[in-house]
Amino acid sequence: MTTVDHLRQVRLGNLRTVLLALVDRPGSRADLAARTGLTKATLSNLTEPLLANGILVEDPATGAGMGRPSKPLRFHPDGPVAVGAEVNVSHLAVEILGLDGETLRRHIVPADIRKSSADEVLDRVSDLIREHAGPRTLLGAGLAVPGVVHDGVLVRAPNLPNLVGVPLAQRLGERLGIEVELDNEANLAALAHLWPRHLAGEDFVHVSADVGIGAGVVLHGEVYRGTSGFAGELGHVVIEREGEPCTCGSRGCVERYAGLDVILREAGRRRLDSLQKALGAGDARAVGAVRQAGQALGVGLATLMNLFDVPTVVLGGSYAVLHEHLSEAILSEMDTRVLAGGERHTHLVPSPLGEFAVVRGAAGLVTRRAVHQPERLVG
Amino acid sequence: MTTVDHLRQVRLGNLRTVLLALVDRPGSRADLAARTGLTKATLSNLTEPLLANGILVEDPATGAGMGRPSKPLRFHPDGPVAVGAEVNVSHLAVEILGLDGETLRRHIVPADIRKSSADEVLDRVSDLIREHAGPRTLLGAGLAVPGVVHDGVLVRAPNLPNLVGVPLAQRLGERLGIEVELDNEANLAALAHLWPRHLAGEDFVHVSADVGIGAGVVLHGEVYRGTSGFAGELGHVVIEREGEPCTCGSRGCVERYAGLDVILREAGRRRLDSLQKALGAGDARAVGAVRQAGQALGVGLATLMNLFDVPTVVLGGSYAVLHEHLSEAILSEMDTRVLAGGERHTHLVPSPLGEFAVVRGAAGLVTRRAVHQPERLVG
DNA sequence: GGACTAAGTTCAAGCATTGAACGAATGAGG
DNA sequence: CCTCATTCGTTCAATGCTTGAACTTAGTCC
Numbered sequence: 055m056t057t058v059d060h061l062r063q064v065r066l067g068n069l070r071t072v073l074l075a076l077v078d079r080p081g082s083r084a085d086l087a088a089r090t091g092l093t094k095a096t097l098s099n100l101t102e103p104l105l106a107n108g109i110l111v112e113d114p115a116t117g118a119g120m121g122r123p124s125k126p127l128r129f130h131p132d133g134p135v136a137v138g139a140e141v142n143v144s145h146l147a148v149e150i151l152g153l154d155g156e157t158l159r160r161h162i163v164p165a166d167i168r169k170s171s172a173d174e175v176l177d178r179v180s181d182l183i184r185e186h187a188g189p190r191t192l193l194g195a196g197l198a199v200p201g202v203v204h205d206g207v208l209v210r211a212p213n214l215p216n217l218v219g220v221p222l223a224q225r226l227g228e229r230l231g232i233e234v235e236l237d238n239e240a241n242l243a244a245l246a247h248l249w250p251r252h253l254a255g256e257d258f259v260h261v262s263a264d265v266g267i268g269a270g271v272v273l274h275g276e277v278y279r280g281t282s283g284f285a286g287e288l289g290h291v292v293i294e295r296e297g298e299p300c301t302c303g304s305r306g307c308v309e310r311y312a313g314l315d316v317i318l319r320e321a322g323r324r325r326l327d328s329l330q331k332a333l334g335a336g337d338a339r340a341v342g343a344v345r346q347a348g349q350a351l352g353v354g355l356a357t358l359m360n361l362f363d364v365p366t367v368v369l370g371g372s373y374a375v376l377h378e379h380l381s382e383a384i385l386s387e388m389d390t391r392v393l394a395g396g397e398r399h400t401h402l403v404p405s406p407l408g409e410f411a412v413v414r415g416a417a418g419l420v421t422r423r424a425v426h427q428p429e430r431l432v433g
Numbered sequence: 434m435t436t437v438d439h440l441r442q443v444r445l446g447n448l449r450t451v452l453l454a455l456v457d458r459p460g461s462r463a464d465l466a467a468r469t470g471l472t473k474a475t476l477s478n479l480t481e482p483l484l485a486n487g488i489l490v491e492d493p494a495t496g497a498g499m500g501r502p503s504k505p506l507r508f509h510p511d512g513p514v515a516v517g518a519e520v521n522v523s524h525l526a527v528e529i530l531g532l533d534g535e536t537l538r539r540h541i542v543p544a545d546i547r548k549s550s551a552d553e554v555l556d557r558v559s560d561l562i563r564e565h566a567g568p569r570t571l572l573g574a575g576l577a578v579p580g581v582v583h584d585g586v587l588v589r590a591p592n593l594p595n596l597v598g599v600p601l602a603q604r605l606g607e608r609l610g611i612e613v614e615l616d617n618e619a620n621l622a623a624l625a626h627l628w629p630r631h632l633a634g635e636d637f638v639h640v641s642a643d644v645g646i647g648a649g650v651v652l653h654g655e656v657y658r659g660t661s662g663f664a665g666e667l668g669h670v671v672i673e674r675e676g677e678p679c680t681c682g683s684r685g686c687v688e689r690y691a692g693l694d695v696i697l698r699e700a701g702r703r704r705l706d707s708l709q710k711a712l713g714a715g716d717a718r719a720v721g722a723v724r725q726a727g728q729a730l731g732v733g734l735a736t737l738m739n740l741f742d743v744p745t746v747v748l749g750g751s752y753a754v755l756h757e758h759l760s761e762a763i764l765s766e767m768d769t770r771v772l773a774g775g776e777r778h779t780h781l782v783p784s785p786l787g788e789f790a791v792v793r794g795a796a797g798l799v800t801r802r803a804v805h806q807p808e809r810l811v812g
Numbered sequence: 813g814g815a816c817t818a819a820g821t822t823c824a825a826g827c828a829t830t831g832a833a834c835g836a837a838t839g840a841g842g
Numbered sequence: 843c844c845t846c847a848t849t850c851g852t853t854c855a856a857t858g859c860t861t862g863a864a865c866t867t868a869g870t871c872c
Contacts (some may be wrong), residue, residue: 060829061859064439066859084819096860098821115868121818122868202772210772257660271740273657280742281636284776287739290772293731295672304735304770353674356683360666361650361740363659391683393581393589393666439860440827447829463850472830477852494837500849501837 056193065100068092069428072100076110077155077250077425082124101127103432109133109153129154134243134431136424137187137195139179140239143168143213143265149183149410151417153424155250159186160410168213172220180229193424194233197226198242200265204283206236212301213265230278235419240286241277242415243370244270246407248277249418251431253406257364260405261288261355262371263314272429289313293353311350314372317343326372331381340416341379352387359400370405377404380424437638444479447471448807451479455489456534456629456804461503469784480506488512489530508533513810514612515803516566516574517796518558519618522547522592522644527561528789530796532572532803536631539789547592551599559608572803573612575795576605577621579643583662585615591680592644614682614798619665621794622749623649625786627656628797632785636743639784640667640692640734641750648752650741668692668735672732690729693751696722705751712758720758727759731766740781756783 058260071090075081081089083097092100104110111130115123133153140147146167149160163182165174183195199222201211206223208214223236244260247253254260262268267289271278279285289309290302298307310316314326320343323329332340355367369377381402388400405411424431450469453687454460461470462476471479483489492511494502512532514601519526524702525546542561546554562574578601580590585602602615623639626632633639639646646668650657658664668688669681676685680703689695693705699722702708711719734746748756768781784790803810 060443064443067860082819094820095862097821099860115819117869119818120816120870122820122866123870124819269740273652278652280743281744282775284738284742284772286742287742287772289737290739290770292672292770293674293734295729302770302772348862350674353671357670357736358740359663360669361648361664361737363661363663363666365660391671391681393663393668393669393681416850440829444828461850473851474831474853475829478828494850496838498849499839499847501851503850 061136066427066429067156068096069100070235070426072097072211073425073428076127076129077153080113080126080128080154080343084124086127104395107432109431132190134191134193134424135187136420137183137230138198138242138413138415138420139183139195139226140198140242140413140416141175141179141214141217142198142200142239143256143430144180146179147410147413148179148186149392149413149416149417150186150188151250151421153421155421157410157414159188160413161186162409162413168216169171170216172217172222172223172225173375175217176222176225176229180226183230192230192232193430194235194420195226195230196235196242196419197222197236197414198239198412201223201240201267202283202287203236206357208236209283232319237416237419238268238270238279238283239264239412240268240270242413242419243405243411244272244368244415245277245412245418245422246415247368247370247405248272248275249415249422254368258366258368259286259355259358259362260368260370261351262369262405262411263312263317264311264313264371265371267309267313267351267354271356271364273362273364285419288354288358291354291357293350293357300337308350308354312354317347317376320346326375330375333376344376344379345383348383350388351380352384353391355384355407356388356391358389365399366401366403368403368405370407370411373409375405394427419431447475448479448811449805450812451476452804452807455506455508456532459492459505459507461505461589463503465506471787474720475757482585482641486811487602488810506555508567511569513570513572513803514566515572515796515799516562516609517577517620517621517792517794518562518574518605519577519792519795520554520558520593520596521577521579521618521791525558525561526789526792527558527565528792528796529565529567530793530800532800534800536789536793538567539792540565541788541792547595549595551596551601551604555601555608559605562800571609571611572809573614573799574605574609575798576601576613576615577618577791577795578615579645579647579683581662581666582615582617587615588662595616615796616798617649617658617662618643618791619645619647619649620658621649621792621798622647622784622786622790623651623747623794624656624797624801625748626747626749626784627651627654628794628801633745633782636738637745637747638665638734638741638743639747639749640730640752641748641784641790642691642696642752644692644694646692646730646733646735650743652741652743667733667737668731670736672729672736687729691726691733696726697756699725703808705754709754712755723755723758724762727762728757728766728797731763732770734763735767735770738767744778744782745782746780747784749786749790750788753783753787 087094087097113126117123138149147162150158223234227234260270268357269286269288271286290307294306300307321340467477492505497500507791515530517528526541529537564638606613648665648667650665659728669686673685677689679686699720
């Protein structure tokens with residue numbers, strides 16, 4: 055740690071606050087100075103290299119009002135972008151995200167990859183990315199998978215056995231020539247609600263169901279992953295100690311009562327859209343199946359709330375689609391089971407992000423890192 | 434944020450690393466420089482005001498080896514100290530803790546305060562503190578209570594209704610003329626295993642049972658309290674959705690199966706030491722009661738591990754006493770129910786701190802803050 | 813056109829750390 | 843006893859980033 059390093063840290067920290075302010079919204083140097091608490095002088099100084107490097111652009115002066123007109127700064131429309139990619143049991147998806155938080159392109163393709171080898175899957179993903187990325191500089195890529203991730207490797211994925219143990223981040227990185235970060239789809243769906251826009255506060259849990267049930271936990275504005283990447287495994291929270299046996303070896307896991315497969319089976323439907331239609335028509339069996347799942351999920355969520363104590367639960371994925379028919383049962387269980395005292399209450403909200411939450415989070419992983427560690431942008 | 438502030442932050446940060454190194458063990462300026470990565474010059478500079486303020490002392494030179502002998506620095510033996518206090522249903526306790534992590538005095542007195550008013554309790558506590566504190570400067574006090582705390586107020590405490598809603602931190606602070614911080618006993622027992630000595634790593638859960646079951650959760654070297662102070666309410670994790678009704682309004686809470694009162698009742702004993710004796714004698718009813726509690730606790734802990742993913746569980750309080758007869762059942766449930774993958778395994782260890790864990794944590798709250806925010810020590 | 817206002821730039825001052833040079837205190841060896 | 847080697851601790855000029863004030867620029871208002 056030389057003295058230079060210390061001062062550099064201060065500078066990088068200030069650079070970060072400036073970039074964060076710009077992610078929030080564009081602004082002139084004077085405006086940014088006011089918003090960040092830094093001085094105009096520092097802002098001129100900090101933004102100069104960002105403009106030189108093509109990260110930011112200066113818009114033409116806007117003369118609204120008295121005094122010298124300001125020249126707003128914003129992220130350069132042709133600046134570097136981030137890639138998000140998702141590998142799932144039944145589909146692949148990509149999203150291209152700018153540093154300003156705007157989605158440039160996104161795409162989902164159905165794909166049954168259960169029987170594909172890891173290399174086949176990675177080839178398809180990298181083709182998909184190249185197709186959509188275009189000529190712009192890539193900051194890096196985030197890759198979402200349905201399973202537990204540790205150190206860039208998928209260590210547990212009951213539905214994608216062919217990908218387990220493969221260094222997916224490294225392999226995809228080699229194909230694309232950029233850095234790739236691997237993470238769990240539940241964590242990334244949660245991140246998408248935190249970055250680049252705060253859609254659910256700084257502390258919340260995002261719950262979604264596909265094959266399993268996954269919760270992405272956000273504490274103090276950071277995705278919480280646990281020591282081994284297993285955090286937030288809501289699907290295997292026990293609600294009946296002698297209940298239905300689960301594939302995980304336990305019994306009475308939430309997943310056995312509130313998993314999407316269970317809901318569909320109980321409702322006598324094969325696909326989510328068919329279930330949705332039935333619910334719309336007031337089909338009693340469908341409504342009952344969803345309500346029962348809601349009860350089980352509510353018990354699991356009550357346990358989760360008693361342990362994490364976060365103010366908000368976001369329902370994502372299939373749960374977002376079903377939320378109108380789920381919420382009542384969930385809330386009813388939570389009301390009776392979550393410890394109360396003082397004026398505590400839980401918000402239960404559906405995700406506004408739809409089916410692109412996961413890829414958006416994957417891309418957000420990259421833009422977030424770029425803003426939080428701006429040394430890469432100016433170096 | 435003036436420029437001075439920025440540089441001051443750097444200085445305070447370095448001061449903190451130096452103090453942390455000194456909490457670990459005493460050392461000369463040269464030794465501390467090597468351990469912290471700072472230069473000898475900086476160390477002379479940083480420690481000068483600490484010596485002047487009587488926070489540190491310079492020991493006489495120790496001439497072991499060649500070269501100029503070093504003069505080790507350590508916390509001044511007559512320097513300021515922290516107070517820890519505990520108010521519980523059946524006892525009061527205090528501990529006086531030095532900045533070096535040494536316990537100077539500690540004391541527990543039996544007391545049935547269930548019917549006492551808040552003022553009566555606070556009077557007794559402040560008398561007890563004054564009796565043990567002696568003439569030394571007090572950095573502040575930590576106050577532990579069995580219940581949920583928010584903003585210095587006890588908001589939920591089924592066993593101490595007279596204290597609920599009272600601004601305990603403020604009231605005790607007025608009596609003693611120092612700053613008092615209020616916290617939950619579970620959090621503080623956990624803190625005692627983190628500070629001033631790392632007894633269980635940087636990520637762990639401390640579980641103990643008295644009247645209820647409380648878990649103190651430590652994530653990334655910080656006690657995690659949640660948004661409203663409700664985090665870690667393991668006692669009200671559900672293990673049987675239609676199980677025994679609980680006072681909290683829910684059903685099938687862990688507390689109904691693994692609480693100390695339940696264990697004693699099932700074992701046909703009135704007090705912990707009597708149960709202990711029965712266990713030692715191999716009393717089948719006692720052994721069975723403890724094993725059953727262990728199973729229930731294991732299910733709850735498995736759920737907790739699937740959500741928090743920490744590598745270590747510390748059994749404290751009564752559970753530490755019973756751990757020999759509890760561990761097997763707990764581990765057996767956890768083995769089958771905690772998601773595994775890769776080389777993940779959980780350590781289950783009894784607390785080494787005995788009945789003083791809570792007060793020690795309460796005092797540690799204060800010394801920890803003093804070291805982490807050293808501006809108070811030099812100002 | 814002149815007064816006014818606000819944006820952006822320039823520049824000396826301030827400050828914590830650094831690294832090198834220096835002084836201090838001891839052991840080893842002759 | 844004296845000198846050298848060794849290590850500890852202090853002194854001091856240099857570094858580099860932010861700051862605040864002064865200054866320049868570019869508009870509006872009357």
